[in-house]
Amino acid sequence: MRATPFLAVFFIAAALAACSTAPSSGGLLDARGQAIRDAFKKADANNDEQLSREEFATLNIQDANFDEVDTDNNGLVSLAELRSYLDWRRIRADGNRPLDRNGRTIR
Numbered sequence: 001m002r003a004t005p006f007l008a009v010f011f012i013a014a015a016l017a018a019c020s021t022a023p024s025s026g027g028l029l030d031a032r033g034q035a036i037r038d039a040f041k042k043a044d045a046n047n048d049e050q051l052s053r054e055e056f057a058t059l060n061i062q063d064a065n066f067d068e069v070d071t072d073n074n075g076l077v078s079l080a081e082l083r084s085y086l087d088w089r090r091i092r093a094d095g096n097r098p099l100d101r102n103g104r105t106i107r
Contacts, residue, residue, distance in 0.1 A: 036086060040079050050076035061086075 043051055043058045051059075056066050056077050069077050069085040 033083070036083055037079065040082055050078055051082070052076060 039059055040051070043055045045055055045058075052075070053066050056064075056069070064085070066077065067073075069081055071081055071084070
C-alpha cells in the first residue's frame, strides 16, 4: 500500500515535533517551542494538560480546525498534537513558497 502525501507530511511533522522536545543548545526552535508550551498552559484552564474545544478556541490560531488538531479523536488536544499540527502547517507553508534558481526557498 502506498502512503498518501498527507500521511508522509504528517509523519515528518510528528518526527520534527518529537525532536523539538529533546534538549538542545538553544536558539529559535527552543524559543518557538517555549512559546507554544506557554500558550498551551495559558489556554488549559483546568490544568489537565489537554485542551477541550472551548480551551482550544482561546488560542486564536487562524484557520485552525479543532478536529484536524485532535488526531486521536478523543475530543481533547494534547501539547504533542498541537506541536505536530503547527509543525505540519509550517512545513506545508514552506512547501508553497517559490524557489530561487538555486532551489532555495524565497522568504
